[in-house]
Amino acid sequence: MQNLIECRDLVKTFPGCQALCGVNLQIPGGRIVGLLGPNGSGKSTFLKLCNGLLVPDSGELLICGHAPGVETKKVISYLPERSYLNDWMNVRQMIRFFEDFYPDFETARAYDMLARLSINPSQRMKTMSKGTREKVQLILVMSRRAQLYLLDEPIGGVDPAARDFILNTIIGNYNPEGSVLISTHLIADVEQVLDDVIFINNGRIVLCDSVDNIRAQQDKSVDMLFREVFRC
């Protein structure tokens, strides 16, 4: 099967800082992958490159065989690190907006998830707490039938109960041929749902393996391993 993400020697430099230095990576279909690394390691930069929000300095990046562009935006559902929703809109208006924009958006699923988290569809984004706004954003992103979900810190601001709901939403909803790439540093919470983990540090990939391999070989959780590898 074709890899959903394939990149070779990917380099991205910002003034005074090398964000990614030579990243090689393949992500096949049907996987849930954790992109783990300390703050400033290049996680968000990588996701932005996949979305075409940033352009690489050199190297090659293909999403389902295409360079990032209109075609790839159709197949990627992206949860950015910060909110981009219009805060004067209410949830119902946001859903209509997404429905118009993405042909693969499933309205019924969005309303079902809202009901399960007791979020009122008439509430405006502006009057919501940070956690609720994050939940709405994730519901919008997960209601698409995409090939590739790129989730940048999806559980950072929500309480542990909602975190479980969100993770279950991810396992229960992603398309079996599609893949999910989750960037986070809340490793203990996500490692049970991951197939593979990628450790990234200073713009380089330092480890890429399956969760069960790590546990079997190291006799410790991915969370423990992360604390060892990135000890300050």
Added chain:
Amino acid sequence: MAWNLQSDRPIYAQLVEEIQRRIVTGVYPAGSRLPAVRELAVEASVNPNTMQRALAKLEEDGLLYTQRTSGRFVTEETERIMQAKEEMAADLIRRFIESMGTLGYTSEQAMELIKKQKEEEQCKI
């Protein structure tokens, strides 16, 4: 029912153990149909691929079988289930004797202690 998964052992191995425990204790009775992979994965909050792997292992061991189109079932061979139960019991006993060994008891002394404790509990009633 809760799936208590520990964080320092492979998830896949723990799922195999838990499903096996449910089969021998009759939570999933002989011949019954198992919930779908994704349903089980959501219930246990684990990755569907990992759950799939655990089920494939149990199928290989003869505790489950797949009927094309209609799903996955617990074996109807009760002897096979009894055998799995005995294996699990033997494993528990072996681990118990090992732990008692680290406290300095021989297996005979451990058996004496079990008997003594059982008698004391009966006296209380």
